[in-house]
Amino acid sequence: MAATSQAMLNQCLFEEPEMSTQMGSFSFPSNLSFTHLGNCHQSLKSFCLPSSLTTDLNETLLSSSTLKQRDDISSDLGRTHLLSLQRSGANLWAWGGEVGECVGSKRSGGDDHLGVSVTKMKKIKARRKVREPRFCFKTMSDVDVLDDGYKWRKYGQKVVKNTQHPRSYYRCTQDNCRVKKRVERLAEDPRMVITTYEGRHVHSPSHDLEDSEAPSQLNNFF
DNA sequence: CGGGTTTGACCGGCGC
DNA sequence: GCGCCGGTCAAACCCG
Numbered sequence: 001m002a003a004t005s006q007a008m009l010n011q012c013l014f015e016e017p018e019m020s021t022q023m024g025s026f027s028f029p030s031n032l033s034f035t036h037l038g039n040c041h042q043s044l045k046s047f048c049l050p051s052s053l054t055t056d057l058n059e060t061l062l063s064s065s066t067l068k069q070r071d072d073i074s075s076d077l078g079r080t081h082l083l084s085l086q087r088s089g090a091n092l093w094a095w096g097g098e099v100g101e102c103v104g105s106k107r108s109g110g111d112d113h114l115g116v117s118v119t120k121m122k123k124i125k126a127r128r129k130v131r132e133p134r135f136c137f138k139t140m141s142d143v144d145v146l147d148d149g150y151k152w153r154k155y156g157q158k159v160v161k162n163t164q165h166p167r168s169y170y171r172c173t174q175d176n177c178r179v180k181k182r183v184e185r186l187a188e189d190p191r192m193v194i195t196t197y198e199g200r201h202v203h204s205p206s207h208d209l210e211d212s213e214a215p216s217q218l219n220n221f222f
Numbered sequence: 223c224g225g226g227t228t229t230g231a232c233c234g235g236c237g238c
Numbered sequence: 239g240c241g242c243c244g245g246t247c248a249a250a251c252c253c254g
Contacts, residue, residue, distance in 0.1 A: 153226060154226075154227055154228085155248095156228090156247080158246095161243065161244090169245070173226090
């Protein structure tokens with residue numbers, strides 16, 4: 001799709017942005033396609049997601065050599081753009097398990113954890129049961145819906161407060177797959193598209209099904 | 223005709 | 239309890 005080449009991956013962050021803490025950063029080529037992001041995301045996954053979400057990958061933590069490789073790729077392709085990797089308290093509850101325990105142990109020390117108040121954390125905990133794992137990232141693109149290899153059906157659109165651009169709601173068209181995504185434009189910079197994914201796909205991307213019979217283990221976080 | 227989009231209605235959570 | 243707001247539903251509509 002044309003959307004792929006247009007998209008410039010600029011930032012990967014986790015919900016909710018105001019609660020996030022910078023965890024690390026590295027470079028990606030500016031002309032990296034969204035599909036490529038799916039592959040690179042394996043490294044992101046290893047770098048920032050709990051092991052419960054990476055059991056199907058057999059990958060270890062992102063090493064400095066891997067980062068070096070990414071830099072090499074970037075230099076090969078010319079320009080680079082900083083990709084910031086962030087993690088928020090809001091996602092910690094969503095993931096649960098070891099991450100949740102991590103939150104609990106760190107919270108015992110004071111009123112704040114990652115800049116989040118106790119009352120806010122309580123509300124976060126209250127929501128833990130119902131929310132799917134979520135993450136979002138920001139791309140600079142003139143099209144709203146980026147090609148991530150999956151097929152989506154739009155089920156709603158909403159004008160959110162204090163923004164002039166509507167937020168669109170999409171669901172994966174695959175049966176038994178309950179992954180959703182939200183797409184909205186940044187109020188401060190309409191060129192930036194915020195894409196938020198919720199849940200995990202239980203199938204391979206539609207592109208893989210079309211291109212080969214062997215289902216790829218890559219991309220399955222989207 | 224089937225699949226996707228649009229859009230107003232509805233619902234539940236949350237703050238006051 | 240009430241109103242606001244985000245998220246979802248579903249009927250109508252569109253398009254190939």
